Amino acid sequence: MRASRTAALAALVLAAGTVLPAAPSAVAAGNSQTGPASTWFSVSNYRILDTRVGNGAPSGKVGPDSVTRLDLRKWLGTNVVPTAVVMNVTAVDPTGDSFVTAFPDGQQVPTVSNLNFDPRRQVTTNRVTVQVGANGVVDLYNHVGSVHLVVDLQGFYTAKGTNGNYPGSTFVLGRPTRLLDTRTTIGDRQGKVGAGEQNAIAADVSSVLPADAGGSELVLQVTATEPTDASHVTVYPAGQSVWRTSDLNFAAGQTVTNLSYIDAGRGGLALYNNAGQVDLVVDYIGRFDYHYPGTASGDHGLFVPAAPTRVLDTRSGLGAPAGQAGPGSTVRVKVTGLGGVPENVTAVVLNLTGTNAADDGHITAYRSGDAIPSTSNLNYAGGKDTAAMTVVPVGADGCIELYNPHGSVDLVADVQGYYTG
Known part of the structure; x- marks a missing residue:
């Protein structure tokens, strides 16, 4: 299923620093709701929200402690029941240091963040995977200040075998x-x-x-x-x-x-x-x-959306000892058994954030026990909260590893779901 591309954001960004929600010392009980095993359907990045022009919500910036509702049925049709969506979420012209949290409608705002921004950065963008509420709605929570929000839908998941003849x-x-x-x-x-x-x-x-x-x-x-x-x-x-x-x-x-x-x-x-x-x-x-239509998708590589769950916060000692990841260090994070993620999964989808760094740096995320690959999953900036969504393979012990080659930084990881083996 593909939709025509529409005009999307082409804007500039300025550097800045922001805030992150404080994490508890343990994964919150009850944050374990998972959806059904699902298959992926791509669309062609069409815009479902732009508060600058009143597309998908009333025109005007969203305010502090506000929730903007995105009804996916309006865009996908009532016959499509998405279990999760992938979106590019953009904050434009914020008035304060803030963050946006995406979560399923009908749930309380979770202690996670997807996008971090401040007034010195005119435009900040991050990819977001989020479970969809039972009513087909996703919520976007803005913490403080006022900001324009722009959302481009990139694709969606539906429960295996439920989208007609399309696997x-x-x-x-x-x-x-x-x-x-x-x-x-x-x-x-x-x-x-x-x-x-x-x-x-x-x-x-x-x-x-x-x-x-x-x-x-x-x-x-x-x-x-x-x-x-x-x-x-x-x-x-x-x-x-x-x-x-x-x-x-x-x-x-x-x-x-x-x-x-x-x-x-x-x-x-x-x-x-x-x-x-x-x-x-x-x-x-x-x-x-x-x-292809009429064929079976099988049982491998299915996506299971999970309620957004924080599994790592080195500021509080959640998921790893408290304290910044120093130069040349590796942080091992247990991701299975938390937030509804079972053992023996292939990979997790998570939002990885670097904060409280004095200097710029990068993080490489990889399967525990593997050699460190010559790639990067997050490039963080000194004095700023910087987030990036990524997909990380999971080791036999249920862990991933986060390698920081230089500098010191606090690391935060929020799981959005996982892929079956």
Whole structure:
């Protein structure tokens, strides 16, 4: 199921610092509600909320301690019952340091965050996976200040076998692999990407596609670093016209990361930079393999949405000893047995946040027991709360590991769901 693309945010970002909700010392009892095992359906990033123009909600900024309701049935139709959705959520022109929490309608606001922002950053974006309420509604809670919210729907999950004759797609976990780094010789493009370059970067993705001719949608961690100007980057299939959406929004000198789901074929992956010059990095995480109408999706790689649950907060000692992750350190986090996540899962979907760092740095998330891959899942900034959604493989012991190569930072992780083995 695909929908036409509509105009999406193409805006600038300024640097800043924000706040995070305080975490309890243990995972809250009752935060264990999970949905049914589900398959993935991609749409083409259409806008379901823009408070600047009154799309999806009344026109005007949302205020402090407010909840904005998104009725997915309005966009997907009453015959589609989503169990979870993937959205790009953007905060525009905030008046205060704040965060946004996405959660299923009908539940209390959980102690998690998905997006952190402040007035010095005009635009902040993060990918969000969130369980949908039984009534088809997702809520967005804004903590303090006033802010415009923009939401672009990227896809949805439905319970296996419930979307008519369409079985959907299932997730195939990959080995974390760097496909492109314009700062180095990795990939087929070296050097910064200039303003307005279109199809100049056609990153080769053939090594991570299935051998047969079946279609796949890649799950990629895309990073912009050392930009000369405030800009945005759009990720799209090579050979097509540039989509009117943005995957990354950044200021001059800022490093940002976001997860992208992209239907890139043998022609490769294109990345468009709007202004200035910037280095771009693409890391492969996994893919969704299509199952054609009338075929079975199987039992592997199904997504099970979970009530948003905090499993790590080094500020309070939740999930790991209290204290910042220092340079060269690894934090091991138990993710199974918490928030409804059982043992023997393939991977978890989580929101990873870095806070209270003095300097810029990055975090690599990987399966416990594995060698540290040469990839990154979060690029955090000194003096700012920085979040990025990611997908992390889970070890046989039910743990993931978070490696911090330099600097010191507090780490926060919120689980949104998991993939079956």
